[in-house]
Structure formats: structure tokens, C-alpha cells
Amino acid sequence: MVGRPYGAWVNAPPAPGQRQVKPRQKPHAQRYRRASVSPSGILLVEDDEAIASSLVRVLESQGYGVRRLARGGPALAAADGDVSLVILDLGLPDTDGVDVCRRLRTARPELAILILTARDQELDVVAGLDAGADDYLVKPFRLAELLARVRAHLRRAAVAPGAEEPLRACAVTIDRAARRAWRNGDELVLRPREFELLALLVAEAGRVVTRERIMREIWDTDWLGSTKTLDTHVLALRHKLGPETITTLRGVGYRLETR
Numbered sequence: 694m695v696g697r698p699y700g701a702w703v704n705a706p707p708a709p710g711q712r713q714v715k716p717r718q719k720p721h722a723q724r725y726r727r728a729s730v731s732p733s734g735i736l737l738v739e740d741d742e743a744i745a746s747s748l749v750r751v752l753e754s755q756g757y758g759v760r761r762l763a764r765g766g767p768a769l770a771a772a773d774g775d776v777s778l779v780i781l782d783l784g785l786p787d788t789d790g791v792d793v794c795r796r797l798r799t800a801r802p803e804l805a806i807l808i809l810t811a812r813d814q815e816l817d818v819v820a821g822l823d824a825g826a827d828d829y830l831v832k833p834f835r836l837a838e839l840l841a842r843v844r845a846h847l848r849r850a851a852v853a854p855g856a857e858e859p860l861r862a863c864a865v866t867i868d869r870a871a872r873r874a875w876r877n878g879d880e881l882v883l884r885p886r887e888f889e890l891l892a893l894l895v896a897e898a899g900r901v902v903t904r905e906r907i908m909r910e911i912w913d914t915d916w917l918g919s920t921k922t923l924d925t926h927v928l929a930l931r932h933k934l935g936p937e938t939i940t941t942l943r944g945v946g947y948r949l950e951t952r
């Protein structure tokens with residue numbers, strides 16, 4: 694490929710003409726917004742040269758610092774403190790991406806991990822999320838969709854802890870600044886997006902939160918083609934909180950019960 698030296702941050706000014714890459718003749722190109730935090734560290738682990746090189750180009754054109762690996766083995770060492778988000782392919786030549794995900798999650802609990810893969814079976818989605826991924830995008834994917842998710846993950850990563858009153862509803866307490874949550878005094882172990890989703894539901898406890906709003910606020914997208922990721926997160930929360938805590942309003946959204 695257009696060899697990017699491993700280990701070097703590639704955030705150099707784009708080569709002449711590179712910016713024209715942007716969303717190539719796609720009609721929604723003008724909707725792309727520039728990243729507000731820049732440069733932000735993204736580690737892309739992807740062995741497909743065509744996908745990797747075009748993603749690196751597009752992400753760089755948005756102002757992100759991107760490091761790219763074609764194998765999973767070195768991912769742990771590469772995901773140092775400068776990396777806020779890992780975009781991770783599952784089908785890698787040397788190791789399975791799910792294992793890489795698990796190891797990254799253990800080593801860096803605060804890291805955002807977005808799995809990008811051709812595997813689209815529900816079990817694969819669940820395996821990826823169980824291994825600690827925050828998000829999951831199936832190939833072929835839409836660039837605008839990927840960039841929206843990247844923005845959302847990096848924005849959350851950039852949120853500095855602040856003095857905030859804990860949110861309370863039912864038996865759940867949320868401390869957003871510390872990113873901790875408890876139910877009946879027991880601390881909940883939540884993945885990053887589960888935490889965000891629970892915080893939103895608790896803030897609106899007793900009221901319906903629409904799927905559209907959740908997708909927009911938690912995943913930063915209006916795209917509703919598939920909300921498997923959302924469904925999986927709700928399932929996980931129910932599992933952790935008790936099945937009666939979150940009510941599904943079919944076709945509308947979810948409500949955290951206050952009883």
C-alpha cells in the first residue's frame with residue numbers, strides 16, 4: 694500500500710490534491726463536518742489496503758491524527774495515551790480482532806473501540822460488544838456514517854470531568870464526571886455506550902426517549918437503517934439492571950421505569 698510507516702503519527706499536511714479526496718463525488722459530501730477536536734489520535738487496525746488507505750486519507754482530511762496497522766498483534770503497544778479511538782477490523786491475518794478488542798479493553802478501559810467488519814451476523818455483533826467494543830459498523834459502510842460515529846466517540850473522549858450533580862432515578866445513581874453508576878448501592882460495570890445510554894434514560898426517567906434521539910445523542914447519527922447496536926446495548930442494560938427497569942415502546946423508543 695501507500696506505506697505508512699508503522700509507529701509514526703501521520704498527521705502531516707495533505708499532499709497536493711489530497712483534499713480533493715474528500716468524500717469523492719458522493720452527494721452528501723457537503724454534510725461532512727470538520728472535526729472539532731484535532732488532532733485526535735485514531736488507531737486504525739485494518740489489513741485491507743484499499744479500505745485502510747482511503748480511510749486514513751479521509752480521516753486525516755478531517756483533521757485527525759491516524760496511525761494504521763495491518764495486523765492485530767502490535768495493536769496493544771500502538772494504542773498508547775495519544776490514541777482515543779481504535780477502529781478495528783475483525784478479520785485480521787495474524788489474530789482475531791475480537792481477541793485484540795478484549796486485550797485493548799482490559800488495558801485501556803477508557804478507550805473507544807469501533808469494530809469495522811464484514812461479519813454481520815448477530816452473534817458476531819454480540820461477540821464484538823461482549824469483548825468490549827463500544828460500537829459496530831458492518832462493511833460495506835457509508836463514510837458519512839463512520840465519520841459521524843468517529844466524531845461522537847472522540848467528542849465523548851474529550852469531555853473533561855466537571856462538577857456535576859449525580860443523576861438519580863429509581864435505584865440508579867449516575868455520576869457523569871466520574872463515569873460511574875450504581876444500582877441499590879452496587880456499582881455497575883458498564884461499557885462506555887451503555888453508560889451514556891443509561892445516563893440519558895435516567896435523566897429522562899419515566900418519560901419515553903425515542904430511538905431517534907438515542908441514535909442522535911449517543912451515536913451521533915440520524916441513521917436508522919439498523920439499530921442492532923442500540924438493541925444490544927438495551928439488552929445488556931436490562932441484564933445488568935433487571936428486566937423490568939427498561940420498557941420498550943415498540944417502534945418508538947425506551948422508558949426507564951421509576952417504580
Ligand code: CA
Nearest residue numbers: 740782784785
Ligand atoms: Ca480484514
